[in-house]
Amino acid sequence: MKRKILLLSFISLMTIFILSACATNDEPAPEEDSDSMGEAMDHDMEGHMDHDEEPNLTDSTGENELEIPAALGSESDKEDEVAYTVRAQKGETEIFDGTKTKTLGYNGDFLGPVLRFNKGDKVKIKTINDLDEETTFHWHGLEVPGEADGGPHESLKPGEEKVIEFEVTQEASTLWFHPHPDGETAEQVYNGLAGLIYIEDNNSEDLGLPDKYGENDIPLIFQDKTFDDEKQLNYSAAMNEDGTVGDTSLINGTLNPKLTVNQEKVRLRLLNGSNARNYTFKLNTGDSFEQIATDGGMLNEPEKLNEITLTPSERAEIVIDFSQLDAEDELALINDEDGSTLLPFEVSDQKGEDSDLPDKMNDFSITDEEKNLPVAKKVELYGMMDKVTINGKKFDPDRIDFTQEQGDTEVWEIYNKPDEMGGMVHPFHIHGAQYKVLSRDGEEPPKNEQGWKDTISVEPDETVKVAVQFKEKGVYMFHCHNLEHEDNGMMGQVKVE
Known part of the structure; x- marks a missing residue:
């Protein structure tokens, strides 16, 4: 579209x-x-x-294996309690070989880890601002009390910290977290503050969906950036009042990524984490895939599609069956908005799990x-x-x-x-x-x-x-x-x- x-x-x-x-x-x-x-x-x-006339994204050369965000471990040993520390901090990241780019991240130099919850969990998160500017911690898509939501009113000054507590009451979904300070959100997200949240429940665990994190269950944070001559993220130079778009595509912070997969069904959790760019995701071969989830939960049944458009902050979970695609072809996920190659796939000769998607996934x-x-x-x-x-x-x-x-x-x-x-x-x-x-x-x-x-x-x-x-x-x-x-x-x- x-x-x-x-x-x-x-x-x-x-x-x-x-x-x-x-x-x-x-x-x-x-x-x-x-x-x-x-x-x-x-x-x-x-x-x-x-x-x-917005700049086209440069095609991924596929020379770098896709980085997979770390899954943050809980600091609590109680079965139904999850405790995390999430720290906003400055860093340096070697996005380009031999060059350190100044970036922001959560618990690291760039982007953030995946936080994992189960429905019914009691969650405690200590948020710490180690930046030299005010920020907030917004839990995008989470149904939490207003005081824990992390909107502009919940700003933390440099050096401040705050503990939030809530119970997870919603169903399985892929959500995310990012800053939300009044008037400064765009620059902080652009510089790297973004991470994913996975929620699971009894239903999702019984569906038999691909769920091996980093193997056949892959998080994908899509962002576009403009780098200056020094390979730095110069937001003030790149900023556009109507929405900042760049010419360089990053996925999970990886430049020129590729994803190596086995011959099996692979679940891709798509997040449009860009400031303003829309993406229309499509396989370069025209082959179909199946969407299994929206922003906040499973669809009732898999929906067969040839493309899907996501505007900023939208998510979708899709499943591609690489056992049915011709591995001799050059396979890639492209952005049909400009025809750019986002993520080439390298299909190994290894057979993966033989599984079928369920006919019914939800009762929405x-x-x-x-x-x-x-x-x-x-x-x-x-x-x-x-x-x-x-x-x-x-x-x-x-x-x-x-x-x-x-x-x-x-x-x-x-x-x-x-x-x-x-x-x-x-x-x-x-x-x-x-x-x-x-x-x-x-x-x-x-x-x-x-x-x-x-x-x-x-x-x-x-x-x-x-x-x-x-x-x-x-x-x-x-x-x-x-x-x-x-x-x-x-x-x-x-x-x-």
């Missing part, structure tokens, strides 16, 4: 701009709309990301009651560059935009209002909850979105309805997960009481 980004010619843009100065708009414009958009255009469109459903609920909250996403808003407003940490009762299910209607440039995709994320996608422009969502989600892509002029329930109390963010848009104020707050 290609981006549906509508761009006008320069002449048309200037015509619209001139006319807009004279015309009377029957609808009240959102806060900072008309004049601010005009000011943005007056800056020669320098800050706007032309997505049709949308009830008639949920389908018939009235819209309780309307969210209008609008703007570009630093002129982005939600419902005409920028983020204010002292303002509560919505309230909702704990345990109540409400329908949120998210509309992506086109701007003078036509608009761009906004990945919409709600903290502290997994939600159900009810419809896209009034139509039933595709089957591979009929599962738990915490981020949903919304195209220009598209309306998406989701059913949202919060299990815990607290204040939670909702925002565009284009990280530059988030930092520029495309964010609001819901208080759960």
Whole structure:
């Protein structure tokens, strides 16, 4: 699926701009709309990301075996208790041979380890800020109390630490964690602060899915970067107000990666961990694969696909059967957005496990009651560059935009209002909850979105309805997960009481 980004010619843009100065708009414009958009255009469109002309990713040469993040060991010896220490720190990483690049990481120089939970676990995490700037620890996709969520209000100063505790109440899923300081999230993620969370439950363990970590169960964090002449991550030089994209692809922090696999079914846990780039994952041979999970849990049954698009922060679990693919072919996972080769596969002559995917994996459903609920909250996403808003407003940490009762299910209607440039995709994320996608422009969502989600892509002029329930109390963010848009104020707050 290609981006549906509508761009006008320069002449048309200037015509619209001139006319807009004279015309009377029957609808009240959102806060900072008309004049601010005009000011943005007056800056020669320098800050706007032309997505049709964003830099292509360089193809992976496949010269480096993919790095597999370490799985962090629990510090507790109790059966149903997990204790971790997660430290945000500065580091140096040899991304390019012979050169040390300054990076950030969790419990290491770059990116972070995998945290593993089981449903029912009592979790205690000591978070430590060893950076020289404020940061937070946000548990993206976890249903936790607001005070443990790690939003902008939970900032830790350099040298500070905090212990959070919660019980894992949700089903098996692939989640992640990253910083969320107000106005500084994009740069900290760009420089390396990101890690994965695995949740397992009785159901997932009984499904017979590939589960040998690092062998046939592979975590994949996709990010794009721009390196300067010194092979450094110079965010201030690379930053784009409409979303920072780079020309260099990293997977799990590995440059030019390849993945060696046996002739068996291999489970790939995909995370779009980029600031703003969308990925359409596809096999270069055109062969199909099966999606087994969304952001927050298993699909009811495997969904056969030839490609899948993930916007920033979205996850999907897919299974590729390498025993059925021609090992003589040059196999690779590509990004169909630009045709770039992301991850070449080297299929060994070793036979792996002979297994079948189950016909039924979950009992996810949308009830008639949920389908018939009235819209309780309307969210209008609008703007570009630093002129982005939600419902005409920028983020204010002292303002509560919505309230909702704990345990109540409400329908949120998210509309992506086109701007003078036509608009761009906004990945919409709600903290502290997994939600159900009810419809896209009034139509039933595709089957591979009929599962738990915490981020949903919304195209220009598209309306998406989701059913949202919060299990815990607290204040939670909702925002565009284009990280530059988030930092520029495309964010609001819901208080759960």
